[in-house]
Amino acid sequence: MASIDDRNKAFWNELCGSTLARRLGIADDSAESLRKFDDWYFDFYPYLFDHIAFDRMAGRTVLEIGLGYGTVSGRLMQAGADYHGLDIAEGPVAMARHRAALLGKSANIQTGSALAIPFADATFDDVITIGCLHHTGDLARALTEVARVTRPGGSASIMVYSAVSYRQWMRAPMATWQRNARPEFDWTNADDRSRRAYDANLEGDAAPSTTFISPAEAESFLRRLYGSVTVTPRNVGDDFLPARLLPRALGRRLFERRLGLDLYINCAK
Ligand SMILES: C[S@@+](CC[C@H](N)C(=O)[O-])C[C@H]1O[C@@H](n2cnc3c(N)ncnc32)[C@H](O)[C@@H]1O
Numbered sequence: 527m528a529s530i531d532d533r534n535k536a537f538w539n540e541l542c543g544s545t546l547a548r549r550l551g552i553a554d555d556s557a558e559s560l561r562k563f564d565d566w567y568f569d570f571y572p573y574l575f576d577h578i579a580f581d582r583m584a585g586r587t588v589l590e591i592g593l594g595y596g597t598v599s600g601r602l603m604q605a606g607a608d609y610h611g612l613d614i615a616e617g618p619v620a621m622a623r624h625r626a627a628l629l630g631k632s633a634n635i636q637t638g639s640a641l642a643i644p645f646a647d648a649t650f651d652d653v654i655t656i657g658c659l660h661h662t663g664d665l666a667r668a669l670t671e672v673a674r675v676t677r678p679g680g681s682a683s684i685m686v687y688s689a690v691s692y693r694q695w696m697r698a699p700m701a702t703w704q705r706n707a708r709p710e711f712d713w714t715n716a717d718d719r720s721r722r723a724y725d726a727n728l729e730g731d732a733a734p735s736t737t738f739i740s741p742a743e744a745e746s747f748l749r750r751l752y753g754s755v756t757v758t759p760r761n762v763g764d765d766f767l768p769a770r771l772l773p774r775a776l777g778r779r780l781f782e783r784r785l786g787l788d789l790y791i792n793c794a795k
Pocket residue numbers: 531534538539542543591592593594595596598612613614615618638639640641655656657658661662725
């Protein structure tokens with residue numbers, strides 16, 4: 527069987543967000559189409575601004591890992607960061623380079639794996655990685671790699687999927703109860719159905735690898751690598767009935783801190 531890096535390289539070559547882009551009627555990568563995509567993205571995930579300090583990025587040496595459609599990449603470049611981008615697949619790298627060209631920014635954007643980040647120890651002021659590390663097939667190693675390239679005094683903003691979100695409670699209540707009550711690392715790959723519920727391509731295939739982690743597990747693992755760690759659960763989808771009955775912002779506010787799908791982890795070294 528091909529390595530997990532090779533399988534991710536093939537799967538993610540189709541930009542994640544392609545289904546959304548199709549739904550929004552986006553058929554090209556013009557500046558106007560990308561603005562439409564980005565407006566939707568930041569409107570849907572407004573709390574990104576709480577977890578990524580875009581307004582303090584000017585002049586800082588920043589690494590983003592896992593680029594997708596490049597919305598965060600573009601914003602970091604616009605903010606004046608000395609921007610470095612890394613992704614396992616060619617498609618997201620090409621998109622981030624295209625964005626740099628549209629913005630008239632010089633940036634270093636390359637293919638490579640979060641499992642072996644191609645930079646020396648303590649290179650970056652900030653490492654940003656949203657929705658990526660849980661797909662690498664080795665979340666523990668990816669988190670350790672992120673810490674390795676963060677300089678002392680620097681920061682990391684990480685988003686990974688929660689092992690104790692409402693979706694996990696609905697799918698496997700006993701296992702989720704146990705994991706919540708007694709945190710235990712489970713670095714194994716989720717089954718096909720669970721992976722598809724989070725990430726599927728235009729064909730409906732699930733991402734090759736997805737690992738979940740609880741807030742307590744994330745905190746205890748990362749405290750060994752960083753001086754301070756804050757874990758904030760965010761995001762409820764419309765597969766959560768109580769939230770579906772309410773305006774999205776209110777549903778989120780009521781439920782996400784206990785049951786949110788995504789863990790935003792802010793670390794300072
Ligand atoms: C779900 S997308 C998230 C993209 C973007 N950060 C966002 O929030 O829309 C996951 C991204 O991680 C990348 N990725 C997956 N495995 C990787 C690895 N081992 N190293 C680097 N990037 C990886 C994929 O190619 C994809 O661009």
